[in-house]
Amino acid sequence: MIAANDYDFLRTYLKSRSGLVLSDDKQYLLESRLEPVMRRFGIEDFSRLARALRETGTPGLANAVVEAMTTNESLFFRDRKPFDLLTSHILPALVRNRRVPTPIRIWCAAASTGQEPYSIAMTLRENPHLLAGRTVEIIGTDLSAEVLERAQAGIYNQFEVQRGLPIQMLLKYFTKSGENWQIAPELRTMVKFRKLNLLEPFGMLGTFDIVFCRNVLIYFDLPTKEAVLGRIAKSMASDGYLLLGGAETVMGITDAFAAGTHPGFYVPRVARVEALA
Numbered sequence: 001m002i003a004a005n006d007y008d009f010l011r012t013y014l015k016s017r018s019g020l021v022l023s024d025d026k027q028y029l030l031e032s033r034l035e036p037v038m039r040r041f042g043i044e045d046f047s048r049l050a051r052a053l054r055e056t057g058t059p060g061l062a063n064a065v066v067e068a069m070t071t072n073e074s075l076f077f078r079d080r081k082p083f084d085l086l087t088s089h090i091l092p093a094l095v096r097n098r099r100v101p102t103p104i105r106i107w108c109a110a111a112s113t114g115q116e117p118y119s120i121a122m123t124l125r126e127n128p129h130l131l132a133g134r135t136v137e138i139i140g141t142d143l144s145a146e147v148l149e150r151a152q153a154g155i156y157n158q159f160e161v162q163r164g165l166p167i168q169m170l171l172k173y174f175t176k177s178g179e180n181w182q183i184a185p186e187l188r189t190m191v192k193f194r195k196l197n198l199l200e201p202f203g204m205l206g207t208f209d210i211v212f213c214r215n216v217l218i219y220f221d222l223p224t225k226e227a228v229l230g231r232i233a234k235s236m237a238s239d240g241y242l243l244l245g246g247a248e249t250v251m252g253i254t255d256a257f258a259a260g261t262h263p264g265f266y267v268p269r270v271a272r273v274e275a276l277a
Helices: 004-018 025-041 046-055 061-068 079-098 115-126 143-151 167-173 222-234
Strands: 102-110 136-142 174-177 181-184 191-195 209-213 237-242 256-259 265-268
Touching: 004 025, 004 046, 004 061, 025 046, 025 061, 025 115, 046 061, 061 143, 079 115, 079 209, 079 237, 102 115, 115 136, 115 167, 115 191, 136 143, 143 191, 167 174, 222 237
Parallel strands: 102 136, 102 209, 136 191, 209 237
Antiparallel strands: 174 181, 237 265, 256 265
16 A cells, blocks of 8 residues: 555656656556566565655666556557548648658657557558658657567567457568567568657657657646647647547647647648648
8 A cells, every 4th residue: 555645756756757647546556557666676665665766776766667657558550530531631731742852750759569650651551652652751759668679579469469450451561470470570660769758858859740649648737738739849840730649639738739620630830720621
């Protein structure tokens, strides 16, 4: 059982390190996520865990705590609508506005174990005509080094490939690897993964035409959402596209984006909303 003062310290610590906001009733979540970390580091209780984090004398503990609390499940072609929008509207619009030598740059800002960026890669492989000879750069970032290692390997178990992945794509783009499945090398080379904390500067990533930042803002408080969205807007082309989760919105948070024609679909405020029609 975690004491109230230790819980207050840990949730403040997590918010400062990752932006994650835990409400008063989330002790059970913190306990279930951090007990395995405590066993790994030989820490007997949450009071000792809080003390170890304050003293910062245990190598790797801080990262392990943050990664345990911020690692979220992912699945292939999650919610489907963003990938349909990619082929029906976004890519055709960008191709009309881009000269052939200019690559189209896509950022998955919460890549987790890689299902989202690989779903984008498969979508592009299935629709090469939409690119009209243009190259595409896909960058996947996440706070957790552990999940990024899994993403780079591109190895998934049977349960993971059955979640959202059409059987024809499994057979076309994966090979059996023991009891698991590994995504094809040509798809792995399409995605570059980098460790990144959205609370920190990310201008070094360059400018993007499309940003997938889905189902991550829901864990932030309002000021953090506003700050992250503002910096994302500065990292986007003026005619770029931002895709949030279906239950997420920028309305009432920031004026850096204008609403698009579908839930979770936005454009930088400098772009004309009429162009989405």
